[in-house]
Amino acid sequence: MDTREHIIDLAEELIRTKGYNAFSYGDIAGVLHIRNAAIHYYFPSKADLGVAVVDRELEKIAQSRVEWATLPADQQLRKVVENFYTGSRKGWICLNGSLTPDYLTLPDPLQKKVKIMCQAVLDWMTACLEKGLEDGTLQFEGTPAGRALLVMSALLSSLLLSRVLGKEVFDSMLDQLLKDIHLQNNRS
Amino acid sequence: MDTREHIIDLAEELIRTKGYNAFSYGDIAGVLHIRNAAIHYYFPSKADLGVAVVDRELEKIAQSRVEWATLPADQQLRKVVENFYTGSRKGWICLNGSLTPDYLTLPDPLQKKVKIMCQAVLDWMTACLEKGLEDGTLQFEGTPAGRALLVMSALLSSLLLSRVLGKEVFDSMLDQLLKDIHLQNNRS
DNA sequence: GTCTATATTCCGATAGAC
């Protein structure tokens, strides 16, 4: 059992439910049945832990891009949407939705990582929409870059708003969002 | 000079820059040159202060709806966009963008207020889009309610993302967003 | 009515035990 990875798992969950500034080493230590100071052995500072969470997410993004490279654009997007649907069911928001509001309070190394993560998601989304135009599986108004920002924004916000206003909001938003890029929504 | 109102001003700024969990009574006391404990005279608990900030915002929303009731829908929307543009210039995010990510950590009375605020913004945006269809100043795909969620989401996210990725992102997002509802963007 | 001194709790981090 990899304690280090277990700590990152718990930190990610805490960031996505309570936020970076609202969780403590104690929250993690309680679950692992060790003292909070023990976490400092694996991650000397809280910033190190935050960076580790984001770094792992960056790896997942890079990995998915490679794995899904041969799929049609609409299928790639469907897989992304699936991840958000899973988050919605658990009441988890995405890392960008949690970390960008706290951006100005984050320690410098973590700020840099968040910036990289935001850009990585945006780049991937833009590339995906471009591909969709080429392979004919997607259609939309405007440029891929401009539309990618709106898609990313809607996915991020759907988790924020549905947690406050109710789960139906998530379905309603995704329905209209996917229609805007002419992607058939399987779920509705 | 109204100390109470001054405290609410500072609290709103702090929530919109650092977030609810990252600011302290000390941040406010420092500016007012009093001890942090003095704030407790005006707002016994931090939750009371948060509720006061949201309550004032709710009043502003109600007031604007009345004031702008006779304007065409596109002009009403332009005024809302103007507010977000002002926020963007100062690096402030909106109250919903700041408080919904922290939702699960907020004290119960504040949670209730945030929910009411979210719903109030959504209701107003929905009504505005409905009016736009009637007076012919707006056109868009889908229902007013569904489109309102996407507009609200884009406005909220534009402040989050532009602070991290750069101001151009704000202009880019608003450009595409307003095109989606066939509203001419004066700024670009 | 307005504010200060003080109590209490909690957090992140260091030093050192095993």
Place this chain on the structure above:
DNA sequence: GTCTATCGGAATATAGAC
């Protein structure tokens, strides 16, 4: 290499001074 005892500081909140 892994974890615990403990420090120092900061946060919210109470009790009471002026």
